[in-house]
Amino acid sequence: MERTSWDGVFRDGRDLFTVNRTPGIRVYGETLRTVSGIEHRLWDPFRSKLAALLLKGAAENLLANVRSALYLGGAHGTTVSHLSDVWPTATIFVVEKSPTAFAPLLALARRRTNLLPLLADAQLPERYQADVGSVDFLYQDVAQRNQAEIFVENARTCLAPGGRGVLMLKVRSVTQRRPSAAIVRAARETLVREGLTVRSEAPLVPFSREHVALTVES
Ligand SMILES: C[S@@+](CC[C@H](N)C(=O)[O-])C[C@H]1O[C@@H](n2cnc3c(N)ncnc32)[C@H](O)[C@@H]1O
Numbered sequence: 001m002e003r004t005s006w007d008g009v010f011r012d013g014r015d016l017f018t019v020n021r022t023p024g025i026r027v028y029g030e031t032l033r034t035v036s037g038i039e040h041r042l043w044d045p046f047r048s049k050l051a052a053l054l055l056k057g058a059a060e061n062l063l064a065n066v067r068s069a070l071y072l073g074g075a076h077g078t079t080v081s082h083l084s085d086v087w088p089t090a091t092i093f094v095v096e097k098s099p100t101a102f103a104p105l106l107a108l109a110r111r112r113t114n115l116l117p118l119l120a121d122a123q124l125p126e127r128y129q130a131d132v133g134s135v136d137f138l139y140q141d142v143a144q145r146n147q148a149e150i151f152v153e154n155a156r157t158c159l160a161p162g163g164r165g166v167l168m169l170k171v172r173s174v175t176q177r178r179p180s181a182a183i184v185r186a187a188r189e190t191l192v193r194e195g196l197t198v199r200s201e202a203p204l205v206p207f208s209r210e211h212v213a214l215t216v217e218s
Contacts, residue, residue, distance in 0.1 A: 001035045005060040008086030009043070016043040016051050018085035022111050027081040041085065045207040048079040049141060049168045052207035053215075059199065062164065062215065066090050068135040070158050072122040072150070073142035075101045077108040077115070083139075084112040093132045097121045122150050125157040132158050138165035148190035155196060159218045164199075167191070167214045184212050191216055 001012050010017040012033075017040035020032065024039070031042040045052040054062075066087050071080050074094035083092055094109070094117045096102050102119045109115040120128050122142055138159045140151050151167045159165060169187050171180045188198050196216045204211045 001033070001040060004054075006054055006058070006063045006086075007065075008063065008088075009054065010040060014055070016045070016054060017041060018043055018082045021085050021088060025111065027108065028076070028078045041082070043082050048082060049204055049208055049211055049213065050079050050082070050139070050166070052204045052211075053166065053202055053213045055207070056202045056204060056213075058202070058213075059215065062166075063087070063137075066137045068133070069093070069137040069139065070132055070135045070154065071095065072138075072140040072154060074105050074117060075141075076104045079139075079141070080105075080115060081108060081112065084114050088114060090114055091116060093118060093128070093135070095120050095122050095128065122154060125154045129157050134158060134160040134163075136160055136163050138163065139168075140166070141168040143170045148187035152190060152194040152196070155216075155218055156194065161218055163218045165196075165216045165218070167216065169212045169214055170210055171212060172210050180212070184214075187214065 001010050004011045020039040020041045033040050043051040045055050067090050069092045071094045074080050074096040080094050092115050094115055096105055105117045109117050118128050135158050138155055147169055171183050191198055196218055198214055198216050200215045202213045
């Protein structure tokens with residue numbers, strides 16, 4: 001097991017791992033591996049688009065120096081559980097609008113105290129702005145037609161100047177009719193128009209054929 005250039009992420013061959021903050025407990029049936037007395041959780045790129053992005057060659061500083069983060073579309077907590085491992089001392093606000101998904105997220109947050117779940121709609125950041133304040137990192141994975149606009153609104157409301165972010169753009173959620181390249185271009189234009197800098201664009205094949213990851217800085 002070796003360190004990677006991404007803070008808190010380890011590698012064994014092609015497999016990525018994080019150190020398990022809750023030893024003995026799996027979140028989504030992932031493999032656990034103990035090396036030199038430290039338990040690690042396999043980070044599955046087919047289950048987590050962020051692991052896919054790292055394997056596709058994300059910038060070394062993508063996860064560096066994060067003290068607070070806003071995660072939109074937490075679902076059952078697969079990806080955010082790994083961020084909880086990666087940033088043990090950070091505060092991670094997790095927005096999820098489905099009450100069905102929120103229940104397991106809440107249970108996860110009882111064991112992982114750096115996660116703060118919010119049952120809310122990411123389209124209305126003004127409702128949670130007072131709780132969240134200004135964060136260093138914004139992550140969005142919500143399958144909505146207006147994904148880029150939702151990201152921009154949350155960046156404007158909650159992302160600190162110089163903060164970083166990742167928009168997991170689900171191309172098919174925008175429209176079935178236009179080619180993917182045009183959809184990605186339109187999303188990039190929305191981000192840039194609002195003053196965000198797009199640092200990279202990564203299709204997530206072979207891990208997801210429907211998603212393109214855009215990394216940004218404010
Ligand atoms: C693909 S899943 C997220 C998977 C998760 N990010 C992971 O990697 O573990 C998308 C989630 O976004 C949530 N979602 C969709 N629209 C939303 C919105 N407007 N506000 C908050 N959550 C939303 C859905 O309920 C669903 O749980």
